[in-house]
Amino acid sequence: MTEIRTPRLLLRRWTDDDLAPMAEINSDPEVMRWIGDGxxxxxxxxAEDIECWEEEWDEExxxxxxxxxxxxxxxxGSxxxxxxxxxxxxxPDVEISWRLGTPFWGQGYxxxxxxxxLEFALQDRGLDRVVAVNRLGDEQSENVLRKLDLVLDRETKHPEHGHALNIYSIDLTEYEA
Incomplete structure (x- = not known):
């Protein structure tokens, strides 16, 4: 089982016990306002999301x-x-993303x-490049992207919802610099 420990967090695969707390996070309009159509x-x-996330683990x-x-x-959160x-x-780029419950915002989690x-992606999984897609106006996520040293690659629009998006990226050589 793939796990990552940081000083304060455990990043791990999903269990049945995660469904209710993740559903609570996903039911919060403040959390979801920057995701998809909001x-x-x-x-x-x-439950469908978690199933898809677990399938991606198995496939990718x-x-x-x-x-x-x-x-x-x-x-x-996730x-x-x-x-x-x-x-x-x-x-074919791989995207990094996060979604935390509002009680956990502003604490550096x-x-x-x-x-x-990001270290797992570029060092353990051997990816050459990671992107992040951020909706214009989501300043909290932009702050995280700056801390990760991702740089603005380009601007675009969401193909279905039409809102403005910024695409950030980092490649292995930039990460190791």
Whole structure:
């Protein structure tokens, strides 16, 4: 089982016990406002998401991790890698993303987890490049991207929803510099 430990977090594969707390995170309009069309997701949709994330682990050797606090074992969200299928223009690149519950914002958890996943992607999984897709106006995620040293690659629009997106990237040579 693939796990990553950081000073405060455990990044691990998904279990049945994660469904309810992740569904609660996905049902929060504040969490979801920058994701897709901004719609919240219910328990069934969250179960489908987790199933897809686990399938990607099996097929690609990477995916979205469940993120829990080491101190309490509480699930605080997800962070990880996925094939950037929602935005065909960045294929075949792999995207890094995160989604944490609002009580866990502003404490450096997203940056801590994302930094560990970036190292996992470029050093452990041998990826040459990682991208991040960020909706224009999502300043909190832009702050995380800056901490990860990802650079603005280009601007585009979401093909289905039409909102402005920024594509950030980092390659292995930039990461090792």
């Amino acid at each position: 719609s919240v997701r219910d328990l069934d949709e969250t 050797g990477f995916g979205l991790f469940a993120v829990e606090l080491l101190a309490s074992g509480e699930l605080i 962070v990880g890698l996925s094939v950037a299928g929602e935005l065909p223009e960045v294929l 997203a940056s801590e987890a994302a930094q560990a996943v």
